[in-house]
Amino acid sequence: MTNKIKLLIVDDHAVVRKGIQNLLEDEPNIEIVGEASDGLEALEKIKLLKPNIVLLDLTMPQMSGFEVAKFISEKYPSIKSLIFSMHNNPEYMVTSVENGAMGYLLKDTSKEEILKALDSVSAGNKYFPPTVSAMIIDGLLAQRKQKTTPKLKNTSVFAKISKKEREILKYITEGLSSQEVAEKLSLSVRTVSNHRANILRKTNVKNTAELVRLAVE
Known part of the structure; x- marks a missing residue:
């Protein structure tokens, strides 16, 4: 490959x-142009x-990786x-x-x-990882497109959160970003982010991806 890859590492x-930098810094076709420690910093560095x-x-x-992608x-x-x-999960892939990523790589890879x-x-x-067939991914994508809006099934999750938070969670499970949820509900992005943080705290999950999985299971 003749064109050098200009790589930004976000974690x-x-x-x-540091591990990724050490691993790739001597590769002639790769230039590591920078790094970021969260989604918002990533957007600044990309620009x-x-x-x-x-x-x-x-x-x-x-911001989650889904939102940044x-x-x-x-x-x-x-x-x-x-x-x-680190999640070897075809649904995450x-x-x-669906959120625009071109691929999915596991952290324990070579x-x-x-x-x-x-x-x-x-x-x-x-x-995608070699263990995951592209045909499986394509099949899951096709199934997703045929389905209607995901139904929120886990009632124990919703018993812990307010009516407004349930409304926000519904949009989150549909894949909307904080900005899009804010526009839907005529709220500020900061208010939506605060509600999102409260939902994570009340349901005792670590991130949005886990929350979505819990909500639709």
Whole structure:
């Protein structure tokens, strides 16, 4: 591959960011242009550094990897995002693609696979872990498109939150960002973010992805 990959590493754990840098810094076709520790910082760095690919953690403060990937695909269509996650979950992989990510890479993978994924995404192809068939992903995507809005099933979750929070959670399970939820409900983004944080606290889950899974199970 002749074009150098300009890579931005986004992860809330410094040791992960450093590990990836150490792993890839000697690769002639890869230039690590910067790093970010959360979703909001990532958006600032993307605007400033203009990377080709953003290696994106899924569970982060401020904004989830899903939200950042969606923002990138909408505002910076020439920049590709590759989710870098510890969760070997096809549903998460499908959600990543639905939000504009070009691929999904597991954190326990080898250097060779990371390089393969970066090359594949840089060339405009989607990439998934070898253990997950692309046909499975395509099948799940097709099923998602045929279904109506996800039904909120877990009543124990909703018993713990307010009416307004239930309304916000419904939109979250539909894949809407905080900005989009705010527009739907005529609220500020800060208010939606505060409600989201309260929902996570009340339901005792760590991140939005876990909350969505819990809500629709």
